Amino acid sequence: MAEASDSDHDHEHQAVPSDMALRVKALESLLVEKGLVDQAALDVLIDTYEHKVGPRNGARVVARAWVDGEFKKRLLADASAALEELGYRGGQGEHMLVVENTPRIHNLVVCTLCSCYPWPVLGLPPVWYKSAPYRSRAVIDPRGVLREFGTELTEDVEVRVWDSTAELRYLVLPERPAGSENMNEEELSALVTRDAMVGVRKVTIDKAGGR
Amino acid sequence: MNGVHDMGGMHGFGPVEYERDEPVFHEPWEGRVYALTRAMGAWGKWNIDASRHSRERIPPAEYLRMSYYEKWLAGLTRLLIEHGLVMQAELESGKPASGSPKATPALSLEQVAAFAARRTFRRDVPAPARFAAGQRVRARNLHPAGHIRLPRYARGKLGTVERDHGVFVFPDTNAHFQGENPQRLYSVRFAARELWGEEASPRDTVYIDMWDDYLEPA
Numbered sequence: 306m307a308e309a310s311d312s313d314h315d316h317e318h319q320a321v322p323s324d325m326a327l328r329v330k331a332l333e334s335l336l337v338e339k340g341l342v343d344q345a346a347l348d349v350l351i352d353t354y355e356h357k358v359g360p361r362n363g364a365r366v367v368a369r370a371w372v373d374g375e376f377k378k379r380l381l382a383d384a385s386a387a388l389e390e391l392g393y394r395g396g397q398g399e400h401m402l403v404v405e406n407t408p409r410i411h412n413l414v415v416c417t418l419c420s421c422y423p424w425p426v427l428g429l430p431p432v433w434y435k436s437a438p439y440r441s442r443a444v445i446d447p448r449g450v451l452r453e454f455g456t457e458l459t460e461d462v463e464v465r466v467w468d469s470t471a472e473l474r475y476l477v478l479p480e481r482p483a484g485s486e487n488m489n490e491e492e493l494s495a496l497v498t499r500d501a502m503v504g505v506r507k508v509t510i511d512k513a514g515g516r
Numbered sequence: 517m518n519g520v521h522d523m524g525g526m527h528g529f530g531p532v533e534y535e536r537d538e539p540v541f542h543e544p545w546e547g548r549v550y551a552l553t554r555a556m557g558a559w560g561k562w563n564i565d566a567s568r569h570s571r572e573r574i575p576p577a578e579y580l581r582m583s584y585y586e587k588w589l590a591g592l593t594r595l596l597i598e599h600g601l602v603m604q605a606e607l608e609s610g611k612p613a614s615g616s617p618k619a620t621p622a623l624s625l626e627q628v629a630a631f632a633a634r635r636t637f638r639r640d641v642p643a644p645a646r647f648a649a650g651q652r653v654r655a656r657n658l659h660p661a662g663h664i665r666l667p668r669y670a671r672g673k674l675g676t677v678e679r680d681h682g683v684f685v686f687p688d689t690n691a692h693f694q695g696e697n698p699q700r701l702y703s704v705r706f707a708a709r710e711l712w713g714e715e716a717s718p719r720d721t722v723y724i725d726m727w728d729d730y731l732e733p734a
Contacts, residue, residue: 335602335610338611338618339602339606340618342552346551347555351548417523418568419571438529441526445712447720454534464717466723467723468725
């Protein structure tokens with residue numbers, strides 16, 4: 306995995322032609338003028354995913370499952386219904402499945418065909434998740450991908466890759482880290498990262514595992 | 517279609533590039549494209565499968581060159597034209613054609629929200645389960661020129677039905693407005709070695725969601 310720094314920033318979005326902003330503005334103006342869309346509606350959609358719906362939702366779900374065994378059972382049996390208890394539902398989360406990591410099983414989520422991702426609990430996906438390297442390699446070389454994220458698994462662990470080819474959306478329930486026994490639900494939730502809920506990292510006490 | 521979007525198992529794209537503290541949108545126009553796509557979908561002129569297929573039809577070299585939201589813009593523009601919401605001449609001039617009807621009132625946030633709240637892909641219709649959990653199955657060797665959600669890397673491979681998800685809309689027909697054709701959807705488990713050969717870990721597995729029409733008894 307390559308870590309981007311400020312100086313050698315080379316993401317695909319950077320290759321965008323400078324006229325993209327103009328083209329999008331022109332299309333938006335046209336659609337507004339034709340009465341096909343209301344600008345206020347667009348503003349709210351953007352605000353929702355920039356500020357309201359994101360991985361903190363998923364982190365609350367994971368922390369609740371760690372402290373409440375009955376909730377965890379419901380979450381694994383019928384994730385959509387259990388998430389609804391916490392108020393998490395909506396687009397790209399209509400049909401949810403939660404898969405649990407254990408000392409013997411490590412789950413990893415990908416969408417090789419496009420960019421399917423559980424929006425209500427994780428927000429919109431990061432660029433790396435939608436990128437050709439991740440989509441191509443997660444299924445054929447999951448251990449190599451995990452290694453790039455600093456996640457080393459021994460051969461006795463089964464890596465389960467979930468390719469999101471239908472309208473089921475997957476959330477990984479990571480293992481609760483050792484040393485977190487005395488933490489409360491809120492403290493636990495602060496440990497849980499987006500990357501851990503996609504399955505590319507584990508949850509650690511020191512949050513060294515990235516976001 | 518055997519497009520470049522079907523990336524599972526391809527080589528040569530290099531390491532995963534990770535950005536720390538990545539923003540949700542890198543440029544304001546990306547957010548506008550996202551929101552326009554969501555909002556225009558609420559007119560109900562197309563469906564999620566047609567929307568995906570619209571992006572898959574971007575020519576391969578373009579698909580690989582474009583950023584994510586450039587692909588969304590290309591996909592949305594194609595749908596707007598194909599479904600008569602916008603004319604090519606209007607895209608070029610940036611102005612509504614003279615005499616073209618104006619939708620009144622404009623699509624509101626409430627309509628967009630209501631559209632999203634209604635959406636489900638499960639269908640409450642009887643559809644016989646041709647397969648059961650634990651059964652060995654083979655993914656069919658299908659190569660349609662149209663939309664399909666059976667990744668190339670799994671075609672012809674042997675797997676085991678893990679669970680029956682219930683009855684869902686079938687993308688292959690829905691993407692082409694040939695009906696929802698609701699049918700059983702299953703989670704199918706494949707051994708990594710079945711998919712990738714002896715080099716793969718003997719323990720690892722890949723789970724793929726597959727409709728009835730993608731499977732045959734093994």
